[in-house]
Structures are given as C-alpha cells and as structure tokens.
Amino acid sequence: xxxxxxxxxxxxxxxxxxxxxxxxxxxxxxxxxxxxxxxxxxxxxxxxxxxxxxxxxxxxxxxxxxxxxxxxxxxxxxxxxxxxxxxxxxxxxxxxxxxxxxxxxxxxxxxxxxxxxxxxxxxxxxxxxxxxxxxxxxxxxxxxxxxxxxxxxxxxxxxxxxxxxxxxxxxxxxxxxxxxxxxxxxxxxxxxxxxxxxxxxxxxxxxxxxxxxxxxxxxxxxxxxxxxxxxxxxxxxxxxxxxxxxxxxxxxxxxxxxxxxxxxxxxxxxxxxxxxxxxxxxxxxxxxxxxxxxxxxxxxxxxxxxxxxxxxxxxxxxxxxxxxxxxxxxxxxxxxxxxxxxxxxxxxxxxxxxxxxxxxxxxxxxxxxxxxxxxxxxxxxxxxxxxxxxxxxxxxxxxxxxxxxxxxxxxxxxxxxxxxxxxxxxxxxxxxxxxxxxxx
Amino acid sequence: xxxxxxxxxxxxxxxxxxxxxxxxxxxxxxxxxxxxxxxxxxxxxxxxxxxxxxxxxxxxxxxxxxxxxxxxxxxxxxxxxxxxxxxxxxxxxxxxxxxxxxxxxxxxxxxxxxxxxxxxxxxxxxxxxxxxxxxxxxxxxxxxxxxxxxxxxxxxxxxxxxxxxxxxxxxxxxxxxxxxxxxxxxxxxxxxxxxxxxxxxxxxxxxxxxxxxxxxxxxxxxxxxxxxxxxxxxxxxxxxxxxxxxxxxxxxxxxxxxxxxxxxxxxxxxxxxxxxxxxxxxxxxxxxxxxxxxxxxxxxxxxxxxxxxxxxxxxxxxxxxxxxxxxxxxxxxxxxxxxxxxxxxxxxxxxxxxxxxxxxxxxxxxxxxxxxxxxxxxxxxxxxxxxxxxxxxxxxxxxxxxxxxxxxxxxxxxxxxxxxxxxxxxxxxxxxxxxxxxxx
Ligand code: HEM
Ligand code: HEM
Ligand SMILES: [Fe+2]
Ligand SMILES: [Fe+2]
Ligand SMILES: [Fe+2]
Ligand SMILES: [Fe+2]
Numbered sequence: 001x002x003x004x005x006x007x008x009x010x011x012x013x014x015x016x017x018x019x020x021x022x023x024x025x026x027x028x029x030x031x032x033x034x035x036x037x038x039x040x041x042x043x044x045x046x047x048x049x050x051x052x053x054x055x056x057x058x059x060x061x062x063x064x065x066x067x068x069x070x071x072x073x074x075x076x077x078x079x080x081x082x083x084x085x086x087x088x089x090x091x092x093x094x095x096x097x098x099x100x101x102x103x104x105x106x107x108x109x110x111x112x113x114x115x116x117x118x119x120x121x122x123x124x125x126x127x128x129x130x131x132x133x134x135x136x137x138x139x140x141x142x143x144x145x146x147x148x149x150x151x152x153x154x155x156x157x158x159x160x161x162x163x164x165x166x167x168x169x170x171x172x173x174x175x176x177x178x179x180x181x182x183x184x185x186x187x188x189x190x191x192x193x194x195x196x197x198x199x200x201x202x203x204x205x206x207x208x209x210x211x212x213x214x215x216x217x218x219x220x221x222x223x224x225x226x227x228x229x230x231x232x233x234x235x236x237x238x239x240x241x242x243x244x245x246x247x248x249x250x251x252x253x254x255x256x257x258x259x260x261x262x263x264x265x266x267x268x269x270x271x272x273x274x275x276x277x278x279x280x281x282x283x284x285x286x287x288x289x290x291x292x293x294x295x296x297x298x299x300x301x302x303x304x305x306x307x308x309x310x311x312x313x314x315x316x317x318x319x320x321x322x323x324x325x326x327x328x329x330x331x332x333x334x335x336x337x338x339x340x341x342x343x344x345x346x347x348x349x350x351x352x353x354x355x356x357x358x359x360x361x362x363x364x365x366x367x368x369x370x371x372x373x374x375x376x377x378x379x380x381x382x383x384x385x386x387x388x389x390x391x392x393x394x395x396x397x398x399x400x401x402x403x404x405x406x407x408x409x410x411x412x413x414x415x416x417x418x419x420x421x422x423x424x425x426x427x428x429x430x431x432x433x434x435x436x437x438x439x440x
Numbered sequence: 441x442x443x444x445x446x447x448x449x450x451x452x453x454x455x456x457x458x459x460x461x462x463x464x465x466x467x468x469x470x471x472x473x474x475x476x477x478x479x480x481x482x483x484x485x486x487x488x489x490x491x492x493x494x495x496x497x498x499x500x501x502x503x504x505x506x507x508x509x510x511x512x513x514x515x516x517x518x519x520x521x522x523x524x525x526x527x528x529x530x531x532x533x534x535x536x537x538x539x540x541x542x543x544x545x546x547x548x549x550x551x552x553x554x555x556x557x558x559x560x561x562x563x564x565x566x567x568x569x570x571x572x573x574x575x576x577x578x579x580x581x582x583x584x585x586x587x588x589x590x591x592x593x594x595x596x597x598x599x600x601x602x603x604x605x606x607x608x609x610x611x612x613x614x615x616x617x618x619x620x621x622x623x624x625x626x627x628x629x630x631x632x633x634x635x636x637x638x639x640x641x642x643x644x645x646x647x648x649x650x651x652x653x654x655x656x657x658x659x660x661x662x663x664x665x666x667x668x669x670x671x672x673x674x675x676x677x678x679x680x681x682x683x684x685x686x687x688x689x690x691x692x693x694x695x696x697x698x699x700x701x702x703x704x705x706x707x708x709x710x711x712x713x714x715x716x717x718x719x720x721x722x723x724x725x726x727x728x729x730x731x732x733x734x735x736x737x738x739x740x741x742x743x744x745x746x747x748x749x750x751x752x753x754x755x756x757x758x759x760x761x762x763x764x765x766x767x768x769x770x771x772x773x774x775x776x777x778x779x780x781x782x783x784x785x786x787x788x789x790x791x792x793x794x795x796x797x798x799x800x801x802x803x804x805x806x807x808x809x810x811x812x813x814x815x816x817x818x819x820x821x822x823x824x825x826x827x828x829x830x831x832x833x834x835x836x837x838x839x840x841x842x843x844x845x846x847x848x849x850x851x852x853x854x855x856x857x858x859x860x861x862x863x864x865x866x867x868x869x870x871x872x873x874x875x876x877x878x879x880x
Contacts, residue, residue: 095815132816132838168817243842269843272815303813305843308770312846315765322762325755330748373743375535375712376572377608398572402683403709403745406752 027160046155049116050224057217064213069205074215077114077197078223079259079285084112085123085227086259086286093172094124097274097303098290104298105177114192115223119182121172128167130231131271134246138165143235143247151232193220229257234264242269242313244320252283260284269313274302278310332409335363341414343388350386357413358384360393365411467600486595489556490664497657504653509645514655517554517637518663519699519725524552525563525667526699526726533612534564537714537743538730542617544738549621554632555663559622561612568607570671571711574686578605583675583687591672633660669697674704682709682753684760692723700724709753714742718750772849775803781854783828790826797853798824800833805851 033041088108091097100108109120117123126140133139140159143150149157172178181188194216201211238251248268255262255276260283263276277284293299341349346364350357356368358381367374367381374381376398384392393400473481528548531537540548549560557563566580573579580599583590589597612618621628634656641651678691688708695702695716700723703716717724733739781789786804790797796808798821807814807821814821816838824832833840 168819170819171817269841272813309843309846309850311765311769312771313843315762315769316842316846318758318762322755322758325751329752329755331752373712377611379608379610401709402756403749403753406749406756410749 027162028158029160029163033157041157043156043158050152050155053217054221057213057221060213061218064209066214067205067207067210070201070207070210070214073197073201073204073211074219077111077200077215078219080111081115081192081219081223082226082259083286083289084108084110085115085117085223086261087289088112089117089120089123090127090230090261091274091286091290093120093175093178094127095271096171097272098294098299099301100293100299101297102177104293105175109177109181110188110192113181113185113188114196114220115227116189116193116220117224117227119185120178121169121182124172124178125167125169126164128169129165131268132167133165134248134268136165137163140164141231143232147232147236150235151228154231226257226259227261229254230261230264233257234262238262238265240265240317242266242310242317244317255283260286260288266310270305270310272303273305275304330410333412335412335415338363338412339414340417343416343418346414346416347386355413356382356385358393358411359388359390359416360384360408361390362416363408363412364414364416365408366413367411370407370411467602468598469600469603473597481597483596483598490592490595493657494661497653497661500653501658504649506654507645507647507650510641510647510650510654513637513641513644513651514659517551517640517655518659520551521555521632521659521663522666522699523726523729524548524550525555525557525663526701527729528552529557529560529563530567530670530701531714531726531730533560533615533618534567535711536611537712538734538739539741540733540739541737544733545615545617549617550628550632553621553625553628554636554660555667556629556633556660557664557667559625559628560618561609561622564612564618565607565609566604568609569605571708572607573605574688574708576605577603580604581671583672587672587676590675591668594671666697666699667701669694670701670704673697674702678702678705680705680757682706682750682757684757695723700726700728706750710745710750712743713745715744770850773852775852775855778803778852778855780857783856783858786854786856787826795853796822796825798833798851799828799830799856800824800848801830802856803848803852804854804856805848806853807851810847810851 028037028040031037084107088105089112092100092105092108112120130139130141135142135144141150141154146153194212197215197219198208198211201215202208233251233254234249235247236249237254238249240249242265246268248264250263250265252262254264260276261267263278263282263284266278267273267276274290275284275287277287290299290302294302341364343359346357346359349355355366356371358365358367367385371378371381380397383397392398393404468477468480471477528545529552532540532545532548552560570579570581575582575584581590581594586593634652637655637659638648638651641655642648673691673694674689675687676689677694678689680689682705686708688704690703690705692702694704700716701707703718703722703724706718707713707716714730715724715727717727730739730742734742781804783799786797786799789795795806796811798805798807807825811818811821820837823837832838833844
C-alpha cells in the first residue's frame with residue numbers, strides 16, 4: 001500500500017527515513033520543545049528547502065545583477081508554479097473540482113513540482129485531512145496551534161505521521177500522472193524548480209546565473225510563502241460569511257497573495273466548487289485560468305454548487321449571528337411574567353394618577369419617564385393615558401415606528417384580562433348599559 | 441391663532457397673500473400643469489429667491505474679483521448658516537432633541553435666518569408634518585412625487601396649504617425667539633442673508649461688493665441646495681438599516697453635503713436623538729457642534745436613544761431582510777408532503793438498486809445524482825446506502841458541514857415511520873430475535 005509511508009516525497013521525505021532509525025520511545029513531536037532538544041525537533045531537509053536555500057538566494061542576489069527579461073520570466077514563472085499548486089494540486093487533485101485532459105495534467109504536475117511543496121500525492125493527502133479534520137489535532141496544519149505553526153512550523157518541526165487524520169486517496173493512486181510525479185519527485189523538483197528556469201533564461205538571453213538565482217531560488221521562496229498563506233492567513237484574517245464554527249475566513253488580502261485562494265470560508269464550505277471567489281469582481285485568477293482552459297478544451301466538468309445552496313448557507317450564518325445578537329439585547333419583561341389586570345382596574349389606576357399608564361395591544365405601559373421625551377409632544381402622549389390607545393398608537397393619530405414599538409416593551413407593567421375598550425363597549429351596548437357612565 | 445396663515449413667512453410668504461385674491465374654484469395645485477398654466481403654478485417669490493437671485497449672483501461674480509479673505513469668510517458663513525438650519529431649525533426646534541440657552545438660540549435663529557429657508561416656525565411645522573406623514577400626500581416634500589419635487593419642486597410650484605398634514609407646534613408658539621424671528625422674518629432675512637455678510641467683508645477688509653456677491657448671494661445658493669438635499673437625496677440614495685417601509689436612507693454622500701444629516705434612515709426612526717450619525721467615524725459636524733456647545737454650557741439635555749433600542753431596530757430590519765430572502769430560496773420538499781415508508785421498505789428498495797437511497801435523521805434521500813460529485817468520494821457515500829446513516833453523516837465518519845445538510849434537503853424522497861436502525865436493533869434484541877438475519 002502506497003500510503004504506508006505517509007511523509008515520503010513531501011519536503012519531509014528524507015525526514016521520514018531518518019525517523020525509522022529510532023525504534024523505541026515516543027515520537028520526538030510528543031516531547032516538549034526545549035533549548036536542548038530543539039535541534040532534534042527540527043526537520044533538517046525542510047528547514048533547508050524553506051529557509052536556508054532562500055537565504056542563500058538573497059545572498060547570491062547581491063552578487064547577481066537582475067536583468068529585465070529575467071525579472072519578467074521570474075514573475076511569469078512565479079504565476080505558473082503558483083497555478084500548479086492552486087489550480088493543480090489544490091483544485092484539481094485534492095478536491096477534484098474539475099477534470100483536466102492529459103496535456104494540462106502534465107503541465108500542472110510539472111509546474112506544481114517546480115513550486116517545491118512536495119508531490120501531488122503527499123500534498124493532497126494532507127490537504128484532504130486538513131478539510132476533514134479542520135482545526136482538530138488530526139489537521140496537519142491546524143491554525144489552533146498558532147499562526148506561525150500553520151504557516152511554516154508544521155513543516156519545520158518534525159511531525160508524528162500517525163497524528164494526521166487518514167483520508168481516502170484511492171482516486172489519486174489511480175491517476176498515472178500523480179503516481180509518476182510521486183515516484184520521480186526528486187527529479188521533478190530539481191528540474192522544474194531550478195534547471196528549467198535557468199535553462200529558459202540561459203538559452204533565451206544568456207542569463208544562466210540570473211535565471212538560477214531569481215527565477216529559480218528566489219521565485220521558489222516567494223511562491224512557497226504565498227501559497228503557505230492559504231494555511232495560515234486564510235484561517236486567521238477576515239470574515240466568515242458561511243460558517244463560523246471553524247477557522248476558515250474570507251479576505252481580499254489573502255486572495256491577492258494566493259492567486260485567489262482567499263475566499264477560504266466559502267472554500268471549506270463548498271470544497272468541490274472549482275471557484276473560490278463567487279462574485280465576478282473578486283480576485284480569483286486560478287478560477288479564471290480554469291475557465292480559460294475550459295474554453296480551450298483542456299478542462300471540463302467544472303463543478304459548481306447551485307447558487308441556491310450558497311445563498312442558503314449565507315442566510316443561515318446571518319441568522320445565527322442575528323440570533324446570537326438577539327440574546328444580548330434587552331427585550332423588556334416577558335409578557336408571561338407580568339401581573340394580570342382588569343380593564344376597569346387599569347382605568348382606575350390611570351385616573352388616580354401616580355403612574356402614567358397607557359394601554360396598547362392588551363399590555364399596560366407606565367410611560368411616566370418618557371412623557372417629556374415623547375417626540376410627538378406631551379399633549380399627544382397624555383391623550384392616551386387611561387384609554388385603550390392601541391388604535392391611536394397604531395395609526396389612529398400616528399402610525400408609530402418600529403422603534404416606538406420596541407420602546408414600549410421597556411415600559412410594560414401588566415397585561416389586561418379579557419377584552420379591552422372596544423370589546424367592553426360592544427358588550428355594554430349589547431346589554432344596553434350606559435357605557436359613558438361606566439367608563440368616563 | 442398664528443397657525444391660521446400656514447404658508448406665511450416661508451420663502452412662500454408673499455405667495456400666500458396672492459392666493460387670498462382667488463376666492464372660488466379649486467386651488468391651482470389641483471389642476472394639472474400645462475404649458476398654458478405653468479406660469480400660474482409657479483410660486484413667483486420662491487423661484488426668485490431660489491433660482492433667479494443665484495443666477496444674478498453667478499453673473500455678478502464674473503465682474504467681481506474673488507479675494508481670499510472673502511472666500512474664507514463665505515465658506516465660514518456657509519457653515520454657520522448651514523448649522524443654523526441643521527443644529528437650529530432641525531434638531532433644536534423641529535425635533536427638540538436638545539435644549540439651548542438664550543444666547544445660542546439667538547445665534548441659531550439669526551444664522552438660520554441667513555440661510556433664507558423660511559422662519560423657524562414655518563420650517564418646523566412643515567418638517568414635523570414630513571416626519572408624521574412621511575411619503576404620503578400630507579408630506580410637504582414627499583419623495584414619492586419625484587426627486588426634483590422633493591428637492592425644489594415643492595417650493596417652486598404652488599402648494600395647497602390644506603393638503604399638508606397638521607402638527608402640534610404649541611411648544612414653538614411659546615418660544616419667544618421663534619415668535620420674534622417669525623414676526624420679523626423679512627428683516628432677519630435681509631440683514632442676516634445679505635447685509636451682515638457684506639458688512640463683515642466691507643468693514644473687515646474693504647470688500648463690500650465681494651462680501652455681498654460671494655458671502656451673500658452665492659453662499660445662500662449653496663447653503664440652500666445643500667440643505668435641500670436632506671429632503672431629496674436623503675430619501676433616495678443609500679441603505680435602510682433601521683426600517684425600509686418608508687423612503688429615508690443613510691448615505692455618506694448625503695452626510696457630506698448636509699453637515700451630517702445624511703444618516704436619515706436612523707433619523708426618521710429616532711427623530712428626537714440629537715445625533716444623526718451614531719458611529720464615531722461617521723461625518724456629523726452638526727452633532728459635534730452640539731456636543732461642543734454642551735461643553736461650553738450653551739446646550740443641555742441632549743437626548744439620545746439607548747443603544748439597546750437602536751440595536752433592536754437594526755436587528756429587526758436585518759431579520760426582515762433575511763425572512764424575505766428565505767422565501768426566495770428552495771428548501772426542498774417540506775417533510776409533511778413526503779410519503780411515509782417503513783424502515784424495512786427502505787432497506788428493500790435500497791438493496792434492489794435503481795435509486796441510491798440514504799437514510800439520515802429519519803428522512804430517506806435519493807443521492808443517485810450526487811454520488812459522482814461527492815467531495816468525500818464515491819466509496820464513502822456508497823457506504824451509507826441502505827443504512828441508517830444519521831450517525832455516519834453527523835460525525836461518525838465525517839461531521840458534514842451546514843452546506844451538506846442543506847444539500848440533503850434537495851434529495852428528500854420519503855420519511856421513515858417509527859424508529860430507525862438503532863431502534864429496531866434495540867427492539868429486536870429485547871425480543872431476542874436474530875437481527876442479523878432480519879436486517880442483513
Ligand atoms: C397614545 C398616544 C400617543 C399619541 C397620540 C402619539 C403621537 C405621536 C405623534 C403624532 C408622533 C409624531 C411626532 C413627529 O414626528 O413630529 C409621535 C412620535 C413618536 N411617539 Fe408617540 N404618541 C403616543 C404614544 C406614544 C407612546 C406611549 C410612546 C412610547 C413608546 C410613543 C413613542 C413615540 C416615538 C418614539 C415617536 C418618534 C417617531 C417614531 O419613532 O415613530 N408614543 N407620537
Ligand atoms: C453517508 C455516508 C457518507 C459518508 C461516509 C461521507 C463522507 C464524507 C467525507 C469523509 C467527506 C470529507 C471529504 C474531504 O473534505 O476530503 C465528505 C464531504 C462531503 N460530503 Fe459526505 N459522506 C456521506 C454522505 C454524504 C451525503 C448523502 C451527502 C449529500 C448531501 C454528502 C455531502 C458532502 C459534502 C457536501 C461534502 C463536502 C464537505 C462538506 O461540505 O462538509 N455526503 N463526506
Ligand atoms: Fe483551509
Ligand atoms: Fe482546500
Ligand atoms: Fe426626511
Ligand atoms: Fe427630521
């Protein structure tokens with residue numbers, strides 16, 4: 001079974017072999033980091049590829065003049081290798097969010113290798129575990145362990161391969177391009193990462209060393225740091241329009257840095273959608289590229305969630321936020337906690353003074369504290385005291401705003417038993433009583 | 441009774457007098473505008489004050505050099521007279537959203553008069569009607585009659601004073617500053633609108649004519665157009681975070697133009713709040729001025745709605761939008777419209793093939809169309825077919841996202857009667873039956 005050597009062919013490939021020499025005791029990652037054992041914790045191969053070599057590159061750059069064609073080529077190749085990761089490794093292989101014809105697959109496997117981030121197989125397995133176990137201990141680059149951990153730490157510090165969640169990669173094991181790239185990973189990395197960019201610059205305009213330093217080493221550093229941001233920044237900066245149970249977030253900055261992978265809250269909710277940005281005005285060059293490949297017949301079967309499903313998710317998250325907000329606000333004494341009062345009792349109490357009582361919609365309100373602040377004036381509000389002011393309040397005199405209705409709930413003091421003014425008039429007129437005497 | 445001459449002392453003061461000469465027949469505003477009667481429809485005094493004089497001002501400006509001190513003074517006086525309207529006429533008198541000591545009142549009545557928009561009493565009466573009858577025919581400047589109507593039309597075309605809603609202005613009739621300004625309105629307008637700005641420029645740096653043209657006429661034009669935007673732009677451009685039943689809207693552009701009166705949706709919902717902008721970063725110089733006057737002891741009793749009430753309003757509006765949105769989305773066949781199925785029937789149908797049936801939470805789903813798109817792979821989803829997959833789906837194998845739960849509802853085909861898998865196992869084990877034979 002190929003997945004028995006889970007860390008091989010990653011940047012950590014060699015580290016896995018080293019590990020086999022230690023046969024007893026807990027994995028080094030289980031022991032706390034101290035100054036004494038720091039060296040043991042560090043993955044030597046990865047720190048070399050991710051930190052040391054770029055530093056050499058910076059040093060070499062001081063002695064290597066940067067020529068314009070080389071700069072252009074380095075930037076172009078940065079985009080190609082970046083797309084190898086985002087459109088290839090990520091959206092095509094890890095998420096099968098679209099299908100690609102063989103030439104496109106080979107191109108993506110090649111330039112993706114040139115980004116020096118491990119083989120497709122290794123990368124996708126970890127990435128699927130990241131989606132399935134997001135933010136848990138089984139997530140290979142859980143942001144809960146710190147922003148730097150999710151950006152670099154998970155590669156620079158040795159990992160216990162057993163800790164990382166298991167995922168189904170049977171589809172990848174059946175893909176000849178993936179299998180070939182995995183088997184020949186070292187050759188692919190050296191050729192596509194360093195040799196090819198130097199070749200282009202050397203054969204093209206004679207700048208062998210510039211090609212090596214700028215389009216090779218330094219470009220690797222930039223593309224690595226940029227795509228690593230998907231694991232760090234995208235779980236740390238921005239909004240959560242679809243789900244806030246986990247850490248993924250949407251932010252334009254992340255999108256700009258990662259060739260469009262910045263709408264990560266959307267992406268974790270709809271991982272098999274070939275888009276990350278769903279609005280036309282959002283920056284997602286990876287999506288644009290896939291779309292262009294489709295027009296060229298190189299890509300097909302682009303998966304897309306129905307807009308209806310996307311809107312449902314957004315709506316539910318907004319509802320969740322509103323419900324949370326609602327519990328933090330004061331909505332007045334709940335009706336069922338109020339004492340019950342007879343309509344005559346209410347009239348009696350309102351007449352006898354003391355409190356300014358106004359009955360609206362079956363609830364008695366003590367508006368004493370508000371009379372002077374009433375935007376409609378003292379006279380208006382006073383006209384409602386001791387009466388069933390429901391109709392007056394709701395348009396008879398003025399159709400009060402929603403805000404006025406809300407305010408009312410703060411002044412609740414009692415609910416009225418049975419009917420209110422109108423009902424009592426009706427009843428009295430049926431019984432032929434003299435209502436004016438009774439009520440006024 | 442003072443309110444018997446409702447249009448007097450507005451820019452339309454003289455027009456009201458003209459009207460009295462016509463004793464029979466409908467008011468001119470009731471007859472449709474034609475080319476023939478256009479002249480009769482037009483309010484001659486107002487069109488002179490609002491359109492003709494400014495045009496003369498522009499013409500005069502061609503012959504009048506603009507000196508820097510005059511420009512500065514015109515801008516300063518623009519702000520003073522603008523504040524006279526926003527902080528004085530509007531927030532102090534029309535809405536009594538704070539109280540002012542006599543010197544401040546006199547200042548506001550004076551500079552407010554200099555804006556040439558009618559007396560406090562006339563302006564506030566119309567404005568209260570505007571709030572009480574917003575967007576109805578009783579609203580003096582209803583935006584429902586068109587943007588230009590609410591901006592200028594209502595002043596340039598003659599109005600039937602009987603049409604405009606009645607409001608209580610007894611408090612204004614008791615305010616000596618208001619009464620004095622109303623009685624001496626013509627003198628106030630001429631002095632504060634034209635004489636005073638010329639005096640300052642003339643006595644200050646000898647620029648009598650510049651003061652008259654720039655700080656007088658043209659400044660009047662700008663301050664009029666700016667404050668008129670509260671009636672037009674503020675009911676036309678922007679968001680409605682508090683209530684969308686009526687036309688008021690919040691927009692930064694309106695705020696910039698109107699010395700902070702641009703948060704008009706808030707203002708119509710909380711008219712007696714001395715603020716229009718409730719966030720510190722929003723532009724509301726009128727609010728800032730009132731606050732400064734309070735620090736100087738010139739203003740007191742600044743009214744402010746509790747944050748709780750404001751948040752309640754915002755929340756309810758958001759809820760309303762969500763509810764509206766919810767009805768536009770497809771939420772799958774409602775459970776009560778689904779046929780009922782026995783658990784054994786479900787197993788039977790799932791086994792016999794045809795449809796890929798998965799039971800989750802008591803509901804049977806036909807996922808045939810989704811198997812190939814399943815982000816977790818075909819094998820995973822197939823493992824749930826014919827079983828009670830509730831636990832598998834909800835974390836047993838993978839804790840599916842909210843989006844996955846939503847998707848499920850599209851695939852509903854039946855509900856299960858009584859218990860599902862676990863229940864039937866429990867029951868069978870109680871009865872000591874051989875469940876494996878029965879279920880597998
Ligand atoms: C029962 C007799 C009442 C009458 C006749 C009455 C009348 C009015 C009128 C005419 C206005 C419009 C003022 C304007 O915009 O110029 C108004 C506004 C207002 N009234 Fe009342 N009112 C009554 C009771 C109350 C009560 C009990 C409350 C307490 C919640 C209240 C709260 C408000 C508020 C907050 C406004 C501001 C505009 C709005 O938000 O709708 N009123 N009222
Ligand atoms: C019943 C057996 C099922 C199993 C064992 C299963 C397993 C999984 C697993 C392991 C993943 C994670 C894939 C990854 O991120 O790499 C996943 C994702 C997903 N599954 Fe399933 N699944 C099942 C049924 C379903 C059904 C019936 C639906 C239809 C709504 C569904 C919809 C999804 C969706 C939308 C995702 C994407 C991630 C998410 O939104 O949660 N699954 N599934
Ligand atoms: Fe992620
Ligand atoms: Fe992903
Ligand atoms: Fe308004
Ligand atoms: Fe107002």
